[in-house]
Amino acid sequence: MAERDVDLDTDADVDMGDLFDELEELEELVQTEAAREQVQETMRAAAEASRSGGSFGRVIWGYDRADLAEGVLGSLLFGVPMAVEGGTGEVGAFLAARPPLLAGTAVFTVALLVGILYVADFQDIRIHRPFLGIVPRRLLGVAAVSLLTAAILLTAWGRVDWTEPMLAMANVVVAWFPMSIGAALGDILPGS
Incomplete structure (x- = not known):
């Protein structure tokens, strides 16, 4: 050499x-x-x-169990108030009666995640091995963990009744919105 x-x-x-x-x-x-x-x-x-440096200015590459755990924690931090707040049910009932607005809320949630993770430039996040060659694993992981956490939390605490699936789904989507923000910030701010 x-x-x-x-x-x-x-x-x-x-x-x-x-x-x-x-x-x-x-x-x-x-x-x-x-x-x-x-x-x-x-x-x-x-x-x-x-x-090994501080929380900001790192390159975030890959997506693993630690990122998943950070997403769950961030999701819960933003989601517990949504689970105990009565307004979640009111907004859910409003959206359940208006499916286009419900779908728009879900699409906006995903768009907001893309903005937080890849556009806002909080951290230098690299896309590593996208799922199906196009969907970033971090985006999919943050969206899925926050949605699943919302559904489990609201169900476990009796805030949704799945005998009325449209209303239950609307309530979950309402809670998913802030929980996804928490999951994204919980994942990227520690910088792992």
């Missing part, structure tokens, strides 16, 4: 996002599978190194 002169400017701000951009470009350029695996291993090492 040849030696190279590298100018290390210690006063410059190190941007992990730029490093990941460069590594992703390199991954596309390498010719052999062994070299590609080495670049991917370097990306994993860089992600681990970025986790």
